[in-house]
Amino acid sequence: MEKKFIYADNAATTAVSEEVLNAMLPHFTKAYGNASSIYKLGRDAQKDVEKAREKVAKAIGAEPGEIFFTSCGSESDNWAIKGVAENMAKKGKKHIITSVFEHHAVLHTCQYLEKHGFEVTYIPVSSDGFVNPEDIKNAIREDTALVTIMYANNEIGTIQPIEEIAKICKEKKVIFHTDAVQAVGHVEIDVKKQGIDMLSLSGHKIHAQKGIGALYVRKGITLPNLIHGGAQERNKRAGTENVPAIVGLGVAIESATKNISEKAEIITPRRNRLIDGILKLPYTRLNGNRNKRLPGNLNISIEGIEGESLLLMLDLNGICASSGSACTSGSLDPSHVLLAIGLKHEVAHGSLRLSIEEDVTDEDVDYILEVIPKVVERLRSMSPVWEKMMKGESYE
Amino acid sequence: MMYSEKVLDHFSNPRNVGEIENADGVGEIGNAKCGDIMKMYLKIDDGIITDAKFKTFGCGAAVATSSMATELIKGKSIDDALKLTNDAVVEALDGLPAVKIHCSVLAEQAVRSALSDYYTRQGIDPLPIIGEIKMPEE
Numbered sequence: 001m002e003k004k005f006i007y008a009d010n011a012a013t014t015a016v017s018e019e020v021l022n023a024m025l026p027h028f029t030k031a032y033g034n035a036s037s038i039y040k041l042g043r044d045a046q047k048d049v050e051k052a053r054e055k056v057a058k059a060i061g062a063e064p065g066e067i068f069f070t071s072c073g074s075e076s077d078n079w080a081i082k083g084v085a086e087n088m089a090k091k092g093k094k095h096i097i098t099s100v101f102e103h104h105a106v107l108h109t110c111q112y113l114e115k116h117g118f119e120v121t122y123i124p125v126s127s128d129g130f131v132n133p134e135d136i137k138n139a140i141r142e143d144t145a146l147v148t149i150m151y152a153n154n155e156i157g158t159i160q161p162i163e164e165i166a167k168i169c170k171e172k173k174v175i176f177h178t179d180a181v182q183a184v185g186h187v188e189i190d191v192k193k194q195g196i197d198m199l200s201l202s203g204h205k206i207h208a209q210k211g212i213g214a215l216y217v218r219k220g221i222t223l224p225n226l227i228h229g230g231a232q233e234r235n236k237r238a239g240t241e242n243v244p245a246i247v248g249l250g251v252a253i254e255s256a257t258k259n260i261s262e263k264a265e266i267i268t269p270r271r272n273r274l275i276d277g278i279l280k281l282p283y284t285r286l287n288g289n290r291n292k293r294l295p296g297n298l299n300i301s302i303e304g305i306e307g308e309s310l311l312l313m314l315d316l317n318g319i320c321a322s323s324g325s326a327c328t329s330g331s332l333d334p335s336h337v338l339l340a341i342g343l344k345h346e347v348a349h350g351s352l353r354l355s356i357e358e359d360v361t362d363e364d365v366d367y368i369l370e371v372i373p374k375v376v377e378r379l380r381s382m383s384p385v386w387e388k389m390m391k392g393e394s395y396e
Numbered sequence: 397m398m399y400s401e402k403v404l405d406h407f408s409n410p411r412n413v414g415e416i417e418n419a420d421g422v423g424e425i426g427n428a429k430c431g432d433i434m435k436m437y438l439k440i441d442d443g444i445i446t447d448a449k450f451k452t453f454g455c456g457a458a459v460a461t462s463s464m465a466t467e468l469i470k471g472k473s474i475d476d477a478l479k480l481t482n483d484a485v486v487e488a489l490d491g492l493p494a495v496k497i498h499c500s501v502l503a504e505q506a507v508r509s510a511l512s513d514y515y516t517r518q519g520i521d522p523l524p525i526i527g528e529i530k531m532p533e534e
Contacts, residue, residue, distance in 0.1 A: 305453065306455055307455075308455035308456055309407070309454065309455055309459060312408075313408075325431060325455070334431065344429075345428070345429040349428070381413075382410070382414075382451050383433075383452070383453040384424065384435040384451045385428050386453070387435075387451065
């Protein structure tokens with residue numbers, strides 16, 4: 001078996017596409033003007049920034065005036081949550097609702113606000129990875145300032161009932177924010193039709209560069225300024241615009257949202273073949289609902305082995321993947337997402353996430369399905385946990 | 397996460413993986429909840445460790461430190477094996493990332509745990525010789 005290189009970690013980051021790179025390049029050495037300058041070089045830069053803003057707006061069904069460029073998805077999340085919190089606190093509303101399995105950019109921001117006098121309700125999720133809109137409805141109080149629920153989970157890919165949640169929030173007159181970093185470019189998003197008030201997105205997950213993101217803020221909601229200084233981003237976020245990155249994001253999001261269903265038609269059968277192939281191994285389970293998940297995402301727990309070892313073994317075979325093990329998170333606890341859907345610690349440690357795009361071919365799928373059983377067998381053969389499982393002994 | 401070449405070598409080609417039938421001492425340390433379990437088997441003749449094998453559930457560093465620890469104690473006297481420190485394991489692996497140092501402590505303690513079992517089997521109280529087996533500070 002010839003060693004390949006297969007990138008199956010697109011939920012972590014993606015390559016900058018040729019198309020995006022080509023659009024960006026002139027902005028480094030030729031069209032390098034400061035978008036605030038009065039001369040043509042500057043005016044052209046301003047035009048390109050605004051063109052990119054239109055593209056981002058169009059991709060999610062928003063108006064250009066509702067799009068703010070940021071440096072990343074985490075910045076967008078921070079600004080949205082802390083901004084609304086600051087505004088609403090003045091009206092005595094100091095309660096936020098989120099879910100237990102949000103990205104850390106949301107969870108840690110909420111925890112920060114808890115230290116500053118806010119109360120946060122963390123909605124639990126079902127064992128197949130969904131927030132129940134009824135739980136949101138029941139959690140909303142007179143003093144609720146914000147509901148923030150992710151569009152699609154970054155680890156298990158489950159797509160949340162965003163429209164239902166948005167509808168409840170609208171009825172209760174509570175602002176609804178969604179972290180859509182993993183969803184943009186993979187599912188159809190229309191903020192107006194879906195009733196989303198604020199939405200965070202990131203460039204590097206959709207083939208733009210790292211270091212660029214955007215926040216959609218519905219007209220009528222005014223956030224406090226994030227960076228004080230110049231008049232950039234309608235006085236809200238000062239700092240000279242990163243024109244090449246902004247232009248790149250515009251091209252990337254246009255391309256990513258152009259043919260979502262066609263891409264899904266290619267990716268989903270391959271992803272399903274990976275799921276079925278890996279689940280043939282004994283003592284494995286799919287994490288997250290099989291159907292209502294991002295087309296390229298799979299997350300499987302493989303008992304008796306530990307995730308980081310699995311990733312290193314896959315890397316030796318040229319496969320880039322991800323895991324929810326503690327060892328990859330830098331803490332002792334495994335993924336909070338996997339614990340939230342009810343996995344035991346020892347099972348969560350042995351999880352594998354693959355996130356593929358169209359460039360992972362059927363042959364690549366064959367290769368992955370050839371490598372994984374061998375690697376798993378090898379790791380299990382040296383695992384005292386597996387040994388005990390096979391003897392029917394407890395290993396807790 | 398930066399692993400040294402030596403760590404990666406001991407992870408991808410671990411030395412002394414497996415079990416020893418009729419081992420003279422077997423030790424196990426760690427727990428699955430934290431993501432690391434090491435089990436160590438020793439063959440001991442006349443106070444000399446003639447063979448050492450291990451099984452490990454854990455990350456790359458856990459496998460590599462188990463592998464290195466068995467290498468370091470094979471052929472050594474019990475007294476020398478008891479002097480094995482986690483620092484020595486780390487040094488032999490050309491270093492470990494800070495968050496992985498606890499793996500080297502597990503390897504050190506796995507050796508001590510197996511030797512403790514050896515003394516118990518000999519009808520000797522291991523506590524005065526080996527002391528308490530400690531889990532690493534997390």
